[in-house]
Amino acid sequence: MPSTPDLLNARERMNLLLMDERPDRVPAAPLITSHAAAVSGINVTTYCTDGAAMGKAHVAAYEEYGHDLLCLFTVVAMVAEAMGAELLYRDGHLPVLQRPPVGRDGDLSRLRVPNPQRDGSMPAILEATEYCFSRLAHLVPVGVFVAAPFSTAALLRGVEGFMEDLVDAPQRATDLIALATEATIPFIDAVICEGGLPVLVDPLASCSVISPVMYGRHALPAQQKLISHLHRYDMDVMLHICGRTEGVLHLLPATGAELISIDQVELGAVCAAVGDRMRVVGNVSPTEVMAGGTPDEVEEAVVRCIYTAANAPKGFVASTGCELPYHTPRENVHAFIRGVRAAGAYWPTARRNRFGDGAPAVRVE
Amino acid sequence: MSGLPLSWAEEAGYVDPPPAQVGYAERNRLFSGVPTSLIQQCRYYHDVDAEWSTYLFPPATYATYGSRYLKRLRYDNSLAALRLWGFVMSEGERLFRARQIGRKLIACMGDLGGTTPIVQAAGNAVAFYPDCFWWTPFFMESKVLFEAAGALGMGEECCFSRATLGAFHKRAYFPTPDLCVAATGASCDDFASVAQLAESLTGQAVHWLEIPFRREPQPWFRRAAFRRTAHGDAQYPIHILPFLCEEYARVLQRLEEICGHPISPHDLCSSIVGANRLRLTVRAIRDLAYGADPCPLPALEAMHVEFATLHGYSDPDECRRVLDNVLATVQRRASNGEGVLDRDAVRVAWVGPPADMRLLNMLEELGGRVAGTEYMINQSLSLISEEMEPIEALADCFLNASLIGSCSYRARRVVEEARRYGAEGIIITGVVGASHCVAEGRTIAQVAKEELGIPTLCIDVPFPSDVPPGQIATRIEAFLEVLRARRDAHRA
Numbered sequence: 001m002p003s004t005p006d007l008l009n010a011r012e013r014m015n016l017l018l019m020d021e022r023p024d025r026v027p028a029a030p031l032i033t034s035h036a037a038a039v040s041g042i043n044v045t046t047y048c049t050d051g052a053a054m055g056k057a058h059v060a061a062y063e064e065y066g067h068d069l070l071c072l073f074t075v076v077a078m079v080a081e082a083m084g085a086e087l088l089y090r091d092g093h094l095p096v097l098q099r100p101p102v103g104r105d106g107d108l109s110r111l112r113v114p115n116p117q118r119d120g121s122m123p124a125i126l127e128a129t130e131y132c133f134s135r136l137a138h139l140v141p142v143g144v145f146v147a148a149p150f151s152t153a154a155l156l157r158g159v160e161g162f163m164e165d166l167v168d169a170p171q172r173a174t175d176l177i178a179l180a181t182e183a184t185i186p187f188i189d190a191v192i193c194e195g196g197l198p199v200l201v202d203p204l205a206s207c208s209v210i211s212p213v214m215y216g217r218h219a220l221p222a223q224q225k226l227i228s229h230l231h232r233y234d235m236d237v238m239l240h241i242c243g244r245t246e247g248v249l250h251l252l253p254a255t256g257a258e259l260i261s262i263d264q265v266e267l268g269a270v271c272a273a274v275g276d277r278m279r280v281v282g283n284v285s286p287t288e289v290m291a292g293g294t295p296d297e298v299e300e301a302v303v304r305c306i307y308t309a310a311n312a313p314k315g316f317v318a319s320t321g322c323e324l325p326y327h328t329p330r331e332n333v334h335a336f337i338r339g340v341r342a343a344g345a346y347w348p349t350a351r352r353n354r355f356g357d358g359a360p361a362v363r364v365e
Numbered sequence: 366m367s368g369l370p371l372s373w374a375e376e377a378g379y380v381d382p383p384p385a386q387v388g389y390a391e392r393n394r395l396f397s398g399v400p401t402s403l404i405q406q407c408r409y410y411h412d413v414d415a416e417w418s419t420y421l422f423p424p425a426t427y428a429t430y431g432s433r434y435l436k437r438l439r440y441d442n443s444l445a446a447l448r449l450w451g452f453v454m455s456e457g458e459r460l461f462r463a464r465q466i467g468r469k470l471i472a473c474m475g476d477l478g479g480t481t482p483i484v485q486a487a488g489n490a491v492a493f494y495p496d497c498f499w500w501t502p503f504f505m506e507s508k509v510l511f512e513a514a515g516a517l518g519m520g521e522e523c524c525f526s527r528a529t530l531g532a533f534h535k536r537a538y539f540p541t542p543d544l545c546v547a548a549t550g551a552s553c554d555d556f557a558s559v560a561q562l563a564e565s566l567t568g569q570a571v572h573w574l575e576i577p578f579r580r581e582p583q584p585w586f587r588r589a590a591f592r593r594t595a596h597g598d599a600q601y602p603i604h605i606l607p608f609l610c611e612e613y614a615r616v617l618q619r620l621e622e623i624c625g626h627p628i629s630p631h632d633l634c635s636s637i638v639g640a641n642r643l644r645l646t647v648r649a650i651r652d653l654a655y656g657a658d659p660c661p662l663p664a665l666e667a668m669h670v671e672f673a674t675l676h677g678y679s680d681p682d683e684c685r686r687v688l689d690n691v692l693a694t695v696q697r698r699a700s701n702g703e704g705v706l707d708r709d710a711v712r713v714a715w716v717g718p719p720a721d722m723r724l725l726n727m728l729e730e731l732g733g734r735v736a737g738t739e740y741m742i743n744q745s746l747s748l749i750s751e752e753m754e755p756i757e758a759l760a761d762c763f764l765n766a767s768l769i770g771s772c773s774y775r776a777r778r779v780v781e782e783a784r785r786y787g788a789e790g791i792i793i794t795g796v797v798g799a800s801h802c803v804a805e806g807r808t809i810a811q812v813a814k815e816e817l818g819i820p821t822l823c824i825d826v827p828f829p830s831d832v833p834p835g836q837i838a839t840r841i842e843a844f845l846e847v848l849r850a851r852r853d854a855h856r857a
Contacts, residue, residue, distance in 0.1 A: 007535060008535060008537050009509060011431045011505075012509075012535060012537035012538075013537070015430060015431065015537065016461075016537050018430075019417075019458050019461045019462070020417075020461075020465065021461055021540075023537070133428075133433065134433070137428070137431055137433050138431055138433055138505040138506055138507035138509065139507070139509070141429075141430075141431075142429075189393075189397070192393075192425045192426070192429055193389075193390060193393050193425050195425070195428045195429050195433070195436070196429065197429050232401060232404060233422055233423070233425065233426045233429075234419065234420075234422045234426050235426070235429070
């Protein structure tokens with residue numbers, strides 16, 4: 001499908017969107033996280049532990065794809081690790097939770113409010129943020145994905161134990177979430193100070209894991225508190241919840257987030273439910289389509305998303321339902337961007353650039 | 366205590382730290398202590414009461430949205446300065462919001478403060494200066510707008526003002542204005558060229574405003590009659606006043622068409638009263654910032670204050686509140702004998718708005734301070750007569766303008782400013798590609814030497830990434846050494 005070169009760069013496009021303006025086209029923001037490591041030829045362990053390498057990977061990915069939002073992210077356990085959770089780093093794989101620091105007794109004394117400059121992978125993420133900011137922030141927003149407190153609490157306790165606590169010892173769960181919230185705030189302050197735009201990720205608050213009632217009782221208040229803190233900085237907050245979220249759609253605007261990034265939910269239903277209050281972000285399948293499909297299938301999928309959601313009242317960002325796998329074929333990511341450029345135009349062609357970025361729409365006689 | 370009334374912030378439980386200049390990280394850290402109630406109080410377009418209208422945010426907020434340069438600057442640590450910065454940095458969004466709430470957007474170009482009181486008299490119109498978007502490439506540390514202008518055929522033969530053409534084309538920095546009132550004639554040729562290209566290449570509606578040249582009275586002019594401006598010291602041939610009045614009347618008529626209602630003399634008078642109030646506040650802040658010892662307000666914040674007189678950063682009502690707050694802070698510091706710089710800082714008059722604002726920080730870090738300025742906006746610092754007929758008063762005031770007459774007039778203005786604030790030297794910042802800069806530096810230096818016996822340093826300001834900042838720092842440092850030596854010799 002032929003596409004028109006862009007008039008605006010990602011920074012200009014996203015800034016317009018955040019000011020409730022229609023940009024030149026739908027922004028294209030596939031969640032390129034550790035896939036950036038593949039682009040720059042490093043393994044995931046290096047990506048997660050070496051801030052400069054992580055930063056370089058995202059710069060390389062931006063140069064390769066020209067997407068509209070950088071997505072700096074290591075693992076959901078990032079805050080839990082900095083608070084004392086042990087992660088297992090295996091060469092070439094994403095780190096996994098090895099030992100949750102909170103046991104059945106609910107003793108929180110082993111936990112610490114992390115110093116973002118010192119604990120866990122936070123310093124690496126901040127270094128990567130600074131690296132990307134200093135090189136690209138004039139061209140593209142530097143999104144930094146931060147685990148929301150509910151997910152952090154689940155990883156501090158261990159997911160299974162935490163789910164039991166939600167039912168059997170709710171006060172203990174509440175206390176843990178409160179501590180996770182307190183621990184997350186200094187990190188997001190540090191991210192903002194480096195010029196990063198915090199994006200909240202709360203995969204364990206998904207309806208694939210908990211019920212809507214539990215979401216409203218435990219995850220929502222913590223999201224609200226963090227988002228309210230971000231609003232002190234005038235940040236437009238993007239909240240990403242993996243998996244299924246149909247059951248909590250009616251609660252999402254109450255989080256205060258301006259953008260909702262969704263995964264395995266019918267896009268039209270989301271637009272109908274919250275599209276007048278939130279910008280909708282989503283939701284090409286990262287595994288089936290992006291990792292496992294052909295470029296044509298990717299293009300078809302993203303164009304379908306655009307036809308469904310591009311006219312959502314508060315705006316739409318074409319994205320993937322979750323982060324791209326490391327080995328996602330590059331031609332598929334290119335196909336994603338190409339599809340958005342071809343089908344996602346808002347401005348009439350005459351106002352768009354026909355000669356490359358910055359060039360005029362004029363006829364040379 | 367000074368006996369001054371409690372400020373709005375103290376009533377909410379916030380107390381400023383002792384006056385100082387602080388870096389980006391500390392400025393952000395201080396923000397964490399600002400009560401949310403204060404953030405909620407600071408809003409532009411008060412009459413709308415919209416969620417998006419808050420602006421009291423730290424530099425990190427605006428850096429996150431792309432202003433990379435903010436990380437490199439040093440800031441006054443007061444809440445009033447934070448508010449000032451937030452108000453200045455939020456102007457781009459403010460223009461889009463203005464359009465969203467149905468205001469007419471009127472871009473004024475090239476006259477720097479002359480026509481804005483007419484626009485503001487309309488009530489439903491917002492005046493702004495696309496000219497000021499020449500700072501955007503610096504704030505973002507980005508050549509994107511220069512490249513966009515270059516692609517439209519305007520390259521380095523034009524000064525940094527060409528960024529404005531890129532912004533017109535991209536429509537992502539301000540919405541397409543309902544009208545652009547563009548100065549021509551005795552005006553900035555680069556901005557006039559930008560307006561021409563915006564009209565022809567982007568389809569921007571432009572209303573041309575011809576500015577008459579202000580001749581100086583000369584002994585051999587036998588028949589020309591001159592008069593002095595009502596406020597200010599410029600003299601102009603009397604026949605150019607009715608000419609400019611006619612030009613303003615045409616602007617008024619065009620605005621009435623666009624805004625959909627008549628603009629009465631009463632509306633104009635009210636707008637003039639508002640503009641004068643703002644100008645008086647700026648005048649009071651300048652007197653303290655440039656005159657008091659120790660210096661109670663850094664030069665960068667003082668520059669933002671001065672430029673508020675152009676158009677009140679697109680919301681003159683809120684701008685008045687912001688500046689009242691700055692004035693209260695500066696008055697308090699001055700009455701307490703407090704400041705942000707050393708007492709013996711070398712006093713320098715600064716000529717030309719520095720495109721690279723770091724130069725003002727640099728001067729202060731090296732032991733200097735700004736004592737008087739000439740930022741080419743003399744016309745917007747002068748008061749507007751409230752006795753004359755309003756259009757005539759606006760025209761008369763504009764005829765104080767810095768750049769519509771001879772170099773020697775501007776040189777006299779600089780000398781007057783240096784004398785008023787006791788400057789020991791003058792720094793002139795030129796802009797690469799700006800034609801007026803070439804001749805003026807030498808004339809100003811010569812007049813300053815003859816009249817005051819003080820030296821001048823001329824700097825051509827490059828784009829930040831083009832020249833290592835150390836080169837300019839070395840020149841400023843050497844200049845300050847000379848001034849210190851002269852001071853020591855004078856004392857001895």
